[in-house]
Amino acid sequence: MKFFLQDLSRVRVGILGGGQLGWMMVLEGRKYPLKFYVMDSPEAPACKVADRCFKPDEYKEMIDSVDVVTFEFEHVYEEALRYAYEKDKLLPTIESVELKRQRWKERVFYKEHGIPTPRFFIAHDVEEVYRIAKNEFDYKCVIKQSTGGYDGKGQFFIKSKNDLDSSIDVIKKISDVFVVEEFVEFDYEASIIAIRTFDGVFKTYPPTYNRNEKGILVYNYGPISNTYISMKMVEIAKRLADSLNYVGVMGIEFFVRGDEVLVNEFAPRVHNTGHYTLDAAFTSQFENHVRALLGLEIGETKLLSCGGMVNILGLANPPLEVLKYGKLYWYGKNEARKRRKMGHVNIVGETLEEVKNKIDKVMELLYPNGLDL
Numbered sequence: 001m002k003f004f005l006q007d008l009s010r011v012r013v014g015i016l017g018g019g020q021l022g023w024m025m026v027l028e029g030r031k032y033p034l035k036f037y038v039m040d041s042p043e044a045p046a047c048k049v050a051d052r053c054f055k056p057d058e059y060k061e062m063i064d065s066v067d068v069v070t071f072e073f074e075h076v077y078e079e080a081l082r083y084a085y086e087k088d089k090l091l092p093t094i095e096s097v098e099l100k101r102q103r104w105k106e107r108v109f110y111k112e113h114g115i116p117t118p119r120f121f122i123a124h125d126v127e128e129v130y131r132i133a134k135n136e137f138d139y140k141c142v143i144k145q146s147t148g149g150y151d152g153k154g155q156f157f158i159k160s161k162n163d164l165d166s167s168i169d170v171i172k173k174i175s176d177v178f179v180v181e182e183f184v185e186f187d188y189e190a191s192i193i194a195i196r197t198f199d200g201v202f203k204t205y206p207p208t209y210n211r212n213e214k215g216i217l218v219y220n221y222g223p224i225s226n227t228y229i230s231m232k233m234v235e236i237a238k239r240l241a242d243s244l245n246y247v248g249v250m251g252i253e254f255f256v257r258g259d260e261v262l263v264n265e266f267a268p269r270v271h272n273t274g275h276y277t278l279d280a281a282f283t284s285q286f287e288n289h290v291r292a293l294l295g296l297e298i299g300e301t302k303l304l305s306c307g308g309m310v311n312i313l314g315l316a317n318p319p320l321e322v323l324k325y326g327k328l329y330w331y332g333k334n335e336a337r338k339r340r341k342m343g344h345v346n347i348v349g350e351t352l353e354e355v356k357n358k359i360d361k362v363m364e365l366l367y368p369n370g371l372d373l
């Protein structure tokens, strides 16, 4: 599939999933004379700003009535993704979604394509998990369920024989393949947002430092100051995007340990660590994703300033003092739940130091009693 567009006003973009990523995709895409159809329940954030909203069981109607289908979440809507693929409308391509369905496949793909990743083994049952954890990692490892694992779900952090023994009963109950991997003592976590077009044009935003807690991103800021590490991330991102013949935006998460850069995982979509591009970059990740889907020129990805973002997790109302330090994005979800992403605060500054100081202030305002995840 490739577009040769003359008239954007006739183009309809379909988005599977109406969460905040879809919401920002629609809002940013609205700068162009496009129509956006979203598949989710009517109260989902992106449905509220879409031209049309379709319920999940109406996926065929939605896919039949748009020119291109993208998604904001790769772990759901299996039938809809498959149908969009069969209709030759799905971007990014189905290969990247399939890698994400099974964590072990993603890890094997990295290995086969020379993409550095934590040392890992695949285990098919609890005995194998135990044996690998003991023999290969001396009980210091992370055990990850192969399917349905995101935002830290289905993961067991093992630091000792005791940890393993106390997790093993839970692991026993999960009938799945497991990836057992080294526990990386990283210096920091980082990520890069990359874009690739139909013609193989490739661009990235500068990588950012990420702070995750219990598997959830709390804040990030950038650009990271180590140019050698940044270059390595760009190289890896290019290798990954080219190997998948990828079209659109992707986020890649890394562990940085000394001079070593290891890929933890990638997301075949716009990414939480790219929200800062709405304010710190000339073209946001959301706009560039839409441009890439339609075969349009990719917008400038250079930063206009240093930038960052703090997630608002589980709060029903944002404390408005945060406006002293940044810009509020409130997703309008109907209910606040623990760990749920309700909004975020974008921050800019002349220096990383300034951005980091503002992040600290916003963190204090959002979570005066500390983060409870």
Ligand code: AMP
Pocket (backbone or CB within 6 Å): 118, 142, 149, 150, 151, 152, 153, 181, 182, 183, 184, 185, 189, 212, 214, 215, 216, 253, 264, 265
């Ligand atoms: P994931 O769901 O794989 O993105 O993991 C969520 C978070 O868990 C990561 O952002 C890290 O903070 C942590 N984590 C995951 N895998 C490892 C590992 N092998 N070593 C150390 N920390 C990890």
